[in-house]
Amino acid sequence: MIGLIARILKVLNSETDPRQIAGAVVLAALFGLTPLWTLHNLIVLLLVLVLRVNLSIFIIAWGVFTVLAFALDPLFDALGHAVLTAEPLRSMWAAFYATDLGKLSAFNNSVVMGSLCAGLILAPVLWFATIHLVRNYRTHMLDWVRRRRIYQVISGSRLVTTYQSFRS
């Protein structure tokens, strides 16, 4: 936990571009909210590795969104089922379902569709919100945080150094 906080603070307090952090959060939301073994997650993984997003933030956010997904599954199920059975979209889904790619993607599963829709709707919100929060943090809070004793203890303590060397 200490290592986790230290790692987040390290990223936030570094010169890392806020868009790299926002990209990591958005991709982590798609990766964590949707069931893991799906075709679109292969594309998300490719994007995570190829695009210069922050991997530490991605891994931490993935964990957070995965936990969140368990609680939100009933909501995803209802949302996905509504989308999949919506009359205006039916012919499109039926055509996609008839293709091999459609079947491989498992889009016709209510939780996959619901969580993917939720992830895609959240993506722009998370993108702009994360950039805004990181910039504000660095402008208004960074100096204040650095002066706090707790930050000095966490970032400079022998405990954390030992812990991080042990982890690495």
Next chain:
Amino acid sequence: MKAIRLWGLGAFVAIVGAIVALWVLFADTLVRRGVESAGTSMVGARVELEAADVGFSPARLELRGLAVTNPDEPMRNALEAQRLAFDIDWIGLLLDRVHIDEVAVEGLQFGTQRETSGAVMATERTVQESGLIDKARERAEIPPLEVPSVESVLGRENLRSPALIEEARSKLEQRRTALEERLAELPGEEELERYRRQVDELTEGDDTASRLMGLKKLRDLVDDIDDDRKALRRARDEVKESLAAASDTASQARSAPQADIERLYRKYTDPGAVAGELAYYLLGPKVEGWVNQGWYWYGRLSPYLGGGGDGADAEAASGPETVKAVRRVGRNVVYPAAGEEPRVLLRQVRISGAAGGGDLDGRVTDIAVPPNRWGEPLRLSLAGQGVSGIARLQVDASMDRRDPASSISRLDLTANGTDVAGLALGPEDGILADSGQADFAVEGTIRDRALDLDVKSAIRNAAFSAGSDADSILQEVATALENAGRLDIGARVGGTIDAPDFELTSSLTGILKPLLRSRLQAEAGEFREGLVAEVTDRTGGSLDELEASSAKLDRLEQDLEGRLEGFRKVLDRARKPLD
């Protein structure tokens, strides 16, 4: 800042490559374990595979050394196949779709010995526990082959007559109560007396005027009396109908003791009937076992040959259908599409070459799941020579489940020149065939849930023997069978899957009849006398009560006739002055 990191692309390729490499390395083991696990679940006993060889270019799967345990004999394999080979479609497999044009099966063997037991704890069962027909177990005792004492017969047999007599008496009493209530509502002696008085008063006027007035009133009175008489007549007709029905009931009950006597007398003294019981004792379990075994395999394999029909409803529905997701939480929405193909389709399974010590050739075509997505029914055609001791084997079968509302399965099997050495008869295998040849024929259909199966067999040139410690009658039967030269056994299974009818026929009855005649006839007369005395004693009291109830009913009719006569007389008296 560069937006792309090239090492990431390399990492992605490495991760995907590692997954593919692992699959290539372990594919054989995974397929082998998959076949064993799925097969064991299908059969209900251990299915083993020596090796699986997965080829990637061209995509091909070869299975070697397949052994399927017989669930009823865990130390024996129901089937062994040296080699199965077929082309596979990897994309299809990823989509949970198995389409195979041709499966080649070679080196089939049946009933081979196993070194270790193939029983599975979770699915331990025997055919006897879940068979279609379970009648044989109810007759597991050897029937008495000498005339038994009346006391012992009545100790184990249920007389049907006491219950029938009691039921008839109860019905008569119910009828009597109903008729008494009906009669109480009808005009009786009181009304009759009142009419008599009124007739007297109206016909005894002193002067002409009062007489004329009386005659006018008398006309109305005649109408009233006539109405009452008509009501009584209607009631009498009803009573007569009721009495006729009651008479039939009573008559049946009166003849019930005699029917019991005849039934038991015939059962224990008629050589034909006793021989029939003995034939059933010896052959019933064997034939029912064959039927049950066939039924077990049909039930086990049917869901995998399109019997489940899980996709059938989806196609029948006009809109998308929601089904429970298999791989993850949530629900899968299935969209019906024109020309959708079955999830599993085996166009042809070709069986050829040596099998069970002989040669077997044939094919199974169009195995489709769900079957309604494929235009052809499943067909099986096999022909063999010298397979597992059968000189000539021919099997033709089909299973048509294209229309889920009306499925039909057909079977036509002939197995001629089967070696029957070792065939055991009787629940405890009391009689063994030492040698002989048999011809079998099984023909039938299962239409929806209706059964129509006919099993015929003829055992020729057979030598039978009973063990030295076997019952003497079994030894006599074995000798009689050997002298007969030929034994015909047949069975007919009808009814429905839920309530099957089973009828066994055999020439054994005719073979055993002469053997039993002398044993039974000497004591038959005495047995009959004792039976008559005992049954009469047990049913006499009930019959007396029945007669009393019947007599009470007859009295009701007489009472009604008396009333009618009274009304007729008073009506005649009232009409006279009017005439």
